[in-house]
Amino acid sequence: MIGQFNMLKVAKFGFYMFGINTYLVYDPEEKECAVIDPGMSQQSEFDAIGKFIDREGLKVTHLINTHLHIDHAISDNWVKGEYGVPVEANIADAPLGKYILQQAQSFGINGEFKAVEIEHALKDGDVIKIGRGELKVLHVPGHSPGSICLYDKEDGFVIVGDALFEGSIGRTDLPGGDHRQLIDAIKNKLLTLPDDTLVFPGHGNATSIGQERDTNPYLV
Numbered sequence: 001m002i003g004q005f006n007m008l009k010v011a012k013f014g015f016y017m018f019g020i021n022t023y024l025v026y027d028p029e030e031k032e033c034a035v036i037d038p039g040m041s042q043q044s045e046f047d048a049i050g051k052f053i054d055r056e057g058l059k060v061t062h063l064i065n066t067h068l069h070i071d072h073a074i075s076d077n078w079v080k081g082e083y084g085v086p087v088e089a090n091i092a093d094a095p096l097g098k099y100i101l102q103q104a105q106s107f108g109i110n111g112e113f114k115a116v117e118i119e120h121a122l123k124d125g126d127v128i129k130i131g132r133g134e135l136k137v138l139h140v141p142g143h144s145p146g147s148i149c150l151y152d153k154e155d156g157f158v159i160v161g162d163a164l165f166e167g168s169i170g171r172t173d174l175p176g177g178d179h180r181q182l183i184d185a186i187k188n189k190l191l192t193l194p195d196d197t198l199v200f201p202g203h204g205n206a207t208s209i210g211q212e213r214d215t216n217p218y219l220v
């Protein structure tokens, strides 16, 4: 799936690991590209990302995690090695990155996982430039302490990680989760965006802020 907006394009890849959505956000003219939540765990998935980037002639300038749960960060170190970009995430998720191997083990995922280190800390209100476009960082904690969403006001979309889903919200039973905090953050940071803002979640289908405000049973 590729969404075409005024400035930036969004390519969505659905990968095997927990049905994770990995997004490439890029400027089709200036060719700069952000990899968001790289969830590749099989050779065919690495190939799919690499071939897309090559075919479009993109230069990867950012590697951003909405949060550091294993499914969203499992191939951070691969992207970092392949494209020479630092890991960008909120510092409150640093412990999750440090204990990525333990996260893998707790989900029964075999393999060698090196810790994911945050090299560029993102905080609420930061602006990330991608070619002519930009993503604004919104801190939306509760699913994890450092969960962030990435809002493109010009193009009218927001990448929300596991904070908000179509008809649902992120689970809060993992370490550092907080249900009340998540509900408050969604209401204050996401439901205040325009109704027609497209929502790209970390799992499942795209939705919109208006649809979730009107129909999401967790947000009434």
Ligand SMILES: [Zn+2]
Binding pocket: 067, 069, 072, 143, 162
């Ligand atoms: Zn998560």
